[in-house]
Structure formats: C-alpha cells, structure tokens
Amino acid sequence: MRLVIDESRCKGCNLCTLVCPYRIFRPGTKANPRGVIVPELDRPERCANCRLQRLYGRTICGMCQMICPDQAISWEEEGPCEPMKVAIEY
C-alpha cells in the first residue's frame, strides 16, 4: 500500500503533521497550482498501515485519514515491486 495525499482536496491545514506517530507528514514549502501548501511526505514507506494492512486485514492506526477534514489522505494499492530494506524507528 502507498500513502497518498489528494492534492485536489487538501486545503493545507497541516493537521496530519500533528497526529502522525511516525512524523511522516511535514509542513510543505511550495504552493501547488491551486495556491495550497500541501504537506510533504517524509519516507512514507515507514507508515504502519502501508506495511501491515494486508497482514492484519484492517486499517492500522489511520489517525491521519480520520482527522483529515478534507478527506484527502488515503492508501492506494501498489503493483509488484522489488523488495527493499526499510529502517523502522521505535
């Protein structure tokens, strides 16, 4: 799974930067064509839901998606890819 921010819905309130336990979201720096400063993703592969949703069969954590007032955060399916090592912080 891959964490994505829908730039057509996001209004740049930065609430996701407040709630993510891994601090994946960072306040953005550049405005998009709509004039909204969309948060940036810092190594989104660390997200617990991206890694474990398939294994557990339900949404893990999901705080960013629930608190996002603009329904802009979601996870999308990924195609097959090369396995790679991910450093996980505790």
Next chain:
Amino acid sequence: MTFDEWLRVDRLPHIYCAGCGNGTVINCTLSAVDQMGWKKEEIVFVSGIGCSSRAPGYIVTDSLHTTHGRAIAFATGIKMANPDLKVVVFTGDGDLAAIGGNHFIHGCRRNIDLTVICMNNMIYGMTGGQGSPTTPRGALSTTTPYGSSEAAFDLCGLAAAAGANYVARYTSYHVKELTLAIRTGLGNPGFSFIEALVQCPTNYGRRNKLRQVSDQIEYFKSHAILAQKAERMREEGKKIPDDMIIIGELARRNRPALGVRK
C-alpha cells in the same frame, strides 16, 4: 474502516474552511455508519442551517436540509412515518442550542430513536462569528468584543437531564473515541446525543489567540479530561479547573424509546 464510498466524490472538496473540524466529524460518523454494516437506502441524514448542516450534502444517502433549528422536528417526522429508517441528525450549536432548543429538549423527553451529532464550534461560524449560547465565558466574538460575560450552555448536561438515552461528548482531536461513541449511539435505541467540539480557526480561533488550526487542537488535547477522572478528582476533593472540557460517556440509560418497532 473506509468512508470514501459514502461520500459524494463529485462534490468534494467541500465548502468548509481550511482546518475546519466538521470534516473530521463527517469522517468519524461515516466510519461509524460503515462499521454498523447498514445499507445506503436505510439511513437518512437530516440537518438544519449552519456550517455543520452542510454535511449531509456530501453524503450519498438520502438527506434533508431543513429550516433553522428544526432538524430534530423533521427527523421526528421521518422516524414516525417509517420506523425502519435509521435517522442521523447533524446539527450545530447555534442550530441546536439557540433556535432549536425546545425541539432538542422535547426530542430528549420523547426519547425518539434518533442519533443527534452536534458539531459544537462555540460560535456562529457561517454568519460571521457572532457569540452563540455555547461561547465560553470570556471568549471574544463579533457580538462580544469585550469577552462573553455569560456562562456557556452545557448541552450534554441538558440532554442527560431531559432524558436522552445516551449522551457523550468528545472533541475533534479524539477521533477514535468519537467514532466509537457515534457507533454506540447508532446501535442504542432511543435518543442518542453526541456532542463533538470542533475547531473553528476562521471565526473562533482567530479572535481567541488560537490562530493556527493546530493551536486549537492542542487546546482540546490539553484541556480534555475524562469523565471518570473528573469524578475521581471530585471525590478526592480536588478542584477541576473551570476551562476543562469533560469528555467521555456522560449518560446511558434504558428509558422506553419512541419510534422503535415492537
């Protein structure tokens, strides 16, 4: 826990300001409804007038956008005409506490099988930031430029005293607990009242030294106190500070409900 299929995707992005907590409450409500496993045909969302009352317009189910303060009256009509429908009322503090106060009290008294979700942003957000019955004492608004001198309305206390079957209060920071409370309210026969305190950065936070959206969320986080803990503190004789928000399940009882098929 997906709510995307309940949204009218072509209507998004919605009209709310950046950082408005109403969107969060929509997420919580829709995931609670999704967890109940109900079909889209058997649920109706009713709303009055105000920022919060625009919420049913973004949901695919049948909905009713009614006159100011009369959402509970219309919802009573729906429920009595067809008790098989599940009726959820979205309402704001100005809608429910000010103009619709009597409908609210009598809805609680009759104990109709409704779920009322009050998005309390402590101000009249849509009309330009006038003080509402739930504006806390000392808060600034356009009609209270020297600070509100009135005490705020405790809506949960009102609902519990008037006889609602389930009363809970959470904030837009406590999303998981709010979802659980709404789910409990939906499953509970009788009048379920869930008050969700939401941030209003445009009209409340801007005038009350909470300019950033995160400031108000941090305020909710640091000033919320669980009802059980407040009870314990009271027993120990400790004083609860006046600005604390008591959250949690505040009433749960089993009075006979109206509008439930026998």
